[in-house]
C-alpha cells in the first residue's frame with residue numbers, strides 16, 4: 001500500500017500527521033505529503049486508512065502496490 005496526497009486539495013489541517021506522524025510529513029506551512037516513498041508498512045495499514053477517512057479535504061488516497 002502506498003499513500004498519495006493531492007497537494008491541490010490539502011488545506012493543512014494536520015489531522016493526518018497527528019494520527020500517523022510516521023506516514024506523513026508537513027512542510028513549513030502545515031501542508032502534508034507522504035513520508036519517504038509513501039509505502040505503508042504492513043502493520044500501519046489500518047492507521048493509513050484511518051487517515052484517509054479523517055482528511056476533511058479528501059486529499060489522501062491509498063493504492064495497493066499491485067494495483
Ligand code: SF4
Nearest residue numbers: 010011013014016055
Ligand atoms: S488531513 Fe488532509 S488536508 Fe489535513 S494536512 Fe493531512 S492531507 Fe492535508
